[in-house]
Amino acid sequence: MGKNPANFNFSELDSCVRAISSGNLAVLPTETVYGLAALALDEEAVGKIFSLKGRPPTNPLIVHVLDVKMCELVAKINPFALKILDAFWPGPLTIVLPKKPIIPFNTCAGLSTVAVRAPDHKSFREVLKKVNAPIAAPSANRSNKVSPTTPGHVLHNFGKDCPPILNGGTCEHGLESTVLDLDSDLPQILRPGPISKEEIEQCLNCTVIEAFADQENSSNSLKSPGMRSKHYSPRTPIILKESFDELSFENLDPNHDLIICSNLEEEENFSRYHFATLLLSKNGKLNEIAKNLYHTLQIADSMDKKRIIMHKIEGSENLAIAINDRLLRASSG
Structure with a gap:
C-alpha cells in the first residue's frame, strides 16, 4: 500500500x-x-x-x-x-x-x-x-x-x-x-x-x-480541520473497543474480521487462533503507534475484510489522547 x-x-x-x-x-x-x-x-x-x-x-x-x-x-x-x-x-x-x-x-x-x-x-x-x-x-x-x-x-x-x-x-x-x-x-x-x-x-x-472531546455541541466545530465527528476513515468499518479486554473471541469472525493490535503480545494472542492481524508496534511504543496508524489503516483497507477490530490506546499521555481522537473519528458512523 x-x-x-x-x-x-x-x-x-x-x-x-x-x-x-x-x-x-x-x-x-x-x-x-x-x-x-x-x-x-x-x-x-x-x-x-x-x-x-x-x-x-x-x-x-x-x-x-x-x-x-x-x-x-x-x-x-x-x-x-x-x-x-x-x-x-x-x-x-x-x-x-x-x-x-x-x-x-x-x-x-x-x-x-x-x-x-x-x-x-x-x-x-x-x-x-x-x-x-x-x-x-x-x-x-x-x-x-x-x-x-x-x-x-x-x-x-x-x-x-x-x-x-x-x-x-x-x-x-x-x-x-x-x-x-x-x-x-x-x-x-x-x-x-x-x-x-x-x-x-x-x-x-x-x-x-x-475543546475536542465534545465536538457535536461545540460552537468552535468549524474553526479547524479534523474536528468533524467522522474523519480519518477507511472504507472498511472500524469496531472500536474501550480496551483489549473487551475483544471477545465469541463476537469475532476469523473469516471476516481483521484485528489491529498495539503490541506483539496482543497479535500472538489472536494469530494463534488464525485471525488476520496487523501490528502497530512490537512493544506498544506510542510514537511508533502514531507513526504507523494511518499506514496500517491503509493496508487494512486493502485486505477485503468486512470489519476492522481495534481498541483504544491505554494511558493518559498526550500521544495516546491524540491517537484515540483519530480512532474515535475513524470509527464514527
Missing part, C-alpha cells in the same frame, strides 16, 4: 514550486502527513484543493507559512501567539488567530479566523522560500478518508488525478498537528497532536482547555 507504482515519476522540488506558483496543485511532504498544496491567497487555486478532495466548503484549510513575518501577512498576532511561535515554530502546532482581509473566503471557510502553521520539514520550507507566499495544504487525500503518510498513499487516493508529488519518504510523526485556538477567552486545543496541553500551558503559564 505504501509502495509507489514503477511508472510514476516523482517531481523535483522546482517543478512543484512552478506548479504552485502558477496556481496549480502539488503534493508536499511535512513532518505530520502529506499535504495537497496551493497558494493560500489565490481563491481559484484554493478551489482546486476543495474540488480534488471533495472537501465541504465549510471546512477551513490550514495556511502554511515560513515564519512569523509571513504569518503576519495573514493573521493578527496577539501576545499569546508570539510566545507560542517562539517556543514551537517551526513544528507540528497550528494556531487559530483572527484573519486579515487578504485571506480568501474559501481558504478560511468564511470564518473570521485563520489556522496557521510553520512546518518543520526541510523540503516544504524550501518550497515556501521559493514560492515566497503562504501555502494552503490540507492532507493529500479524499475528504474524511485516511490521511497519507507516504507518497504511495497519495497515489492510491488520487490515482490518475494525482498532482505532482515531492517525495519525502515516510512522515516523521504520522499524525496531524496540534491545533490551538488563540481567538478565545482562554486558549483551547481544538485538535490533539504531537504538541501536548502540558507543553502549551507551561509556555503560556495559563490554563489551556481541551
Whole structure:
C-alpha cells in the first residue's frame, strides 16, 4: 500500500514550486502527513484543493507559512501567539488567530479566523522560500478518508488525478498537528497532536482547555480541520473497543474480521487462533503507534475484510489522547 507504482515519476522540488506558483496543485511532504498544496491567497487555486478532495466548503484549510513575518501577512498576532511561535515554530502546532482581509473566503471557510502553521520539514520550507507566499495544504487525500503518510498513499487516493508529488519518504510523526485556538477567552486545543496541553500551558503559564472531546455541541466545530465527528476513515468499518479486554473471541469472525493490535503480545494472542492481524508496534511504543496508524489503516483497507477490530490506546499521555481522537473519528458512523 505504501509502495509507489514503477511508472510514476516523482517531481523535483522546482517543478512543484512552478506548479504552485502558477496556481496549480502539488503534493508536499511535512513532518505530520502529506499535504495537497496551493497558494493560500489565490481563491481559484484554493478551489482546486476543495474540488480534488471533495472537501465541504465549510471546512477551513490550514495556511502554511515560513515564519512569523509571513504569518503576519495573514493573521493578527496577539501576545499569546508570539510566545507560542517562539517556543514551537517551526513544528507540528497550528494556531487559530483572527484573519486579515487578504485571506480568501474559501481558504478560511468564511470564518473570521485563520489556522496557521510553520512546518518543520526541510523540503516544504524550501518550497515556501521559493514560492515566497503562504501555502494552503490540507492532507493529500479524499475528504474524511485516511490521511497519507507516504507518497504511495497519495497515489492510491488520487490515482490518475494525482498532482505532482515531492517525495519525502515516510512522515516523521504520522499524525496531524496540534491545533490551538488563540481567538478565545482562554486558549483551547481544538485538535490533539504531537504538541501536548502540558507543553502549551507551561509556555503560556495559563490554563489551556481541551475543546475536542465534545465536538457535536461545540460552537468552535468549524474553526479547524479534523474536528468533524467522522474523519480519518477507511472504507472498511472500524469496531472500536474501550480496551483489549473487551475483544471477545465469541463476537469475532476469523473469516471476516481483521484485528489491529498495539503490541506483539496482543497479535500472538489472536494469530494463534488464525485471525488476520496487523501490528502497530512490537512493544506498544506510542510514537511508533502514531507513526504507523494511518499506514496500517491503509493496508487494512486493502485486505477485503468486512470489519476492522481495534481498541483504544491505554494511558493518559498526550500521544495516546491524540491517537484515540483519530480512532474515535475513524470509527464514527
